[in-house]
Amino acid sequence: MVSKLDLYRVFCVVGKSESFSKAAVDLSMTQPAVSQAIMQLERELDTRLFNRTPKGVTLTSDGSLLFEYANSALNLLDTGEKKILEIKNLMAGELKIGVGDTISKFFLLPYLEAFHTQYPNIKFKIANGTTAEIIAFLKSGDVEIGICNFPIDDPTLEFGPCIEIQDTFVYGEKYRKILSKPVDFEKLVKLPLIFLESNSNSRNYVEDFLLSQGIKIAPEFELGSHELLLEFAKINLGIACVTKEFSMDYLNRGILHEVQLIKEIPKRHIGVCYVKTVPLSSASTKFVQMIENKK
Structure with a gap:
């Protein structure tokens, strides 16, 4: 069964070529099939779309009006299909x-x-x-x-x-003597602590783990970014809870030092x-x- 969209495609090709035979070649159809498609569309719209002449066909006034809209619509559809293919092939998107x-x-x-x-x-x-x-x-x-x-x-x-990744604690020069040896969480939480804000998933993970160990924290500072944690620890405002992998520049350069914990926080x-x-x-x-x- 020929769809309405197929009929309009045939109609537009015929309108451009002004010939059933030329349209048939362009569409890889037989000439009778093209003629049949045009007649079916004319019946459905109850109007004549082409003037038939010995030299070919020309659009009627109704046909010209329809061609303007149908051709634009088909061009938009073709453009849409091309864009979809571009997106699927990662040429756009x-x-x-x-x-x-x-x-x-x-x-x-x-x-x-x-x-x-x-x-x-x-x-x-x-x-x-x-x-x-x-x-x-x-x-x-x-x-x-x-x-x-x-x-x-x-x-x-x-x-x-x-x-x-590994959550850990870091400190500046001021706390070097105090934290020169491995410490447990009971000793650590007695020092001024620097944590991310309580709406942070990282903060909640560490806090939940400490609670499971019977340790409740009361941070001295609660900050909005990991970078600030490092900078606050750098100027000796406290012991910062940080992600080790994201703090290696400070640790490798000796700007900050990692707390040696007797029991590590589980990795995540x-x-x-x-x-x-x-x-x-x-x-x-x-x-x-x-x-x-x-x-």
Whole structure:
């Protein structure tokens, strides 16, 4: 059965070529099939679309009006199909990611650089936020994938751990004598502590672990960024709880020193997450594969 869209495609080709026979060649159809299609469209619209002459066909006034709209509509459809193919082939599109500043700086940037080099026509949309905010971005559709601190307890999300990280404590020169030997948590919490704000997933993870050890914290300072934790510790305002992997520059240069804990905080992960019921775009799928292949 010939669809209405097929009839309009035949109509437009005939309108351009002004010949059933030429249109038949262009469409890889027989001339009778082209004639039949035009007659069917004329019956459905109850109007004559072409004037038949021995030299070919010309559009009637009704046919000219219809041709203007039908040709524009088909061109738009063709453009839409091409855009879809471009997106599927990563020749166009957008990569929408939710991520925090620290993870962007210390983990995500090399992947963004590699992806952009390989697919330069894909645009980036980066939404910054805490883990809780990124989950909200995912569920609202503002981003397709999130790069977050794990663990996250949400059955609606799919998770893919990427790198293992270690929470630890660091200090400046002022506390070097006090912390020259391994310490337990009971001694550590008696010192001025510097933590991220309580809405941080990293803070909650460490705090929950300490509570499981019977230790309750009362931080001297609660800050909004990992960089500030390091800087506050650097000027001896207290002992900062940080991610070791993101603090190596300070530690390697001797600006800060790591507390030797008698019992380490269990390691956790940073990883990618996305909504289970929402299919990822071609760009997001390829980006997730890139991260997973380089774990």
